[in-house]
Each structure stands twice: as structure tokens, then as C-alpha cells.
Amino acid sequence: MKVLIASTHEQEEKIQELINYMYCTVFPYYFTDEEIHYYNDLKVLHTTTRHFEYFGTLKEAFQVITSLQTLISILECHDRKQEYDEMFDHNVQILQEFGLFFPFSLDQFLQPSNGQETISIYGKATNELLV
Template identity: 45%
Template sequence: MKVVYAVTEEQEEYMNYLVRYFYTNVFPYYFADEQIEEFEKLRILLPDGEHVTYNGTMKEAFQIISALQSLITIIEYIGENGDYERYRYLFERNIDILRRYGITFPFMIEQFANKRRYPCSAYFPSSSKWLM
């Protein structure tokens, strides 16, 4: 008999927060709004309905959270410095962790090497609750 711990509601919320962070604070610096819209349609960073192996255990949630956090950190670093060769292994390793749980992240590290300085995107979070 094996005992596993179920993921907490807070962990599920944090995983969703990290996915939203990609769409609002990472992708707009590297992709056009039309591309990001296509990512949403393709369910990038969301579990694939057919190949999901995520069972909602605490261990799996921690692995997914750490993989998402690592990818964000790597992308934000190389976007500023352009030094991506050094982090290729970590980048691909974290993508493999996500893939293991049926989460799609079909990007190459080179796509994040040149961060746009002044992007204009509808995906950026609004700075206030009043949007004109």
C-alpha cells in the first residue's frame, strides 16, 4: 500500500498563477498578440487532454511548480543577457518535466534570446481596475 498526498488548493492556484504569469509577463516580450492568442488555442502550458499523467499529487505539483519557476527565471535572465547556451540543459530539462505530466511547452531557448524593450500587448496586466 502506498500513501500519496493530494495537492492543496493553494498549490493548484499557484500553478494557475504561474501559467497566467507566462501569458501576461513573459510571452508579450517575445511574441505578438496573435501568436499568444494561438498559444491559448493550442493550450500551451495547460495539460493536454489525451496525454495527461498529472494525478493531482503533492509531489507532482511541486515538480510542475519548480519547472515553471525555473523556466521563468531562465527566460527572464537570458532575455536580459542573451547568454542562453549556458542554460540550455536546464531549460530542456524543465520542459521534459512538464512534458512528463502532459503539459506542452513547445519552445526552443533561442526564441527567448532577444527580449523586446518596449512591447505593446493586450496581454499585459492592467495597471488599474479601470480600463478605458
């Protein structure tokens, strides 16, 4: 008999948080708003209830969280090293095994969208007005 521990609600929230971070912080650095909108329409990294069934155990949810965190770390490094290629591909494969669509290669993240950070409708506001 094998006992499995189900993923927690907090883990599911963390996965959503990391996906939102990818869309709001990482993608705007490399892609235009039109491209990000297109990826959103393609359901890149979108989750449904069915996805949470795929990574419904504690171990599987941690694998997805770790893969997302690793991809974010690699993409935010901006200092490409050859050993990152294999690590990137391995973590993309893990996400795809759990049904998360991430159709990118590391080569697509070589240059910022305009050679500099840009303002994006997908990016977080740098300040907020409190009323």
C-alpha cells in the first residue's frame, strides 16, 4: 500500500503566482505586448482543474513549482551560459509532462524585445495610487 499526500491549496496558488510572474515580469522583457497576447490566446502556461489533477500529489506540485522557478531564474539571469541550455530543456519537458504548454526554446530569450526594458500592459505597475 502506498500513501500519497495531495497537493495543498497553497501549492496551487504558488503555481498560479509563478505563472503570473512569468507573464507580468519575464515575458514583457523579451516579447512585445502583441506577442504576449498571442501566447495568452495559445494558452501558454494556462492551468485548469484538469492540470491540478495531473500534479495532484505533493511531489508532483513541487516538481511543477521547481521547474517554473528554475525557468524564471535562468531567464532573469540575462547571462547565458551553455549549461543552462540542458537545464532549460529539462524543466520545459517536466512542465509538458504535466500538461502545461510552454513552446519556447532558450534561443527565443536571447535578446530583450527592444534591447531595453519596456513598458507593457502585462507588466506590473511600478507604483500605485492609494486613495
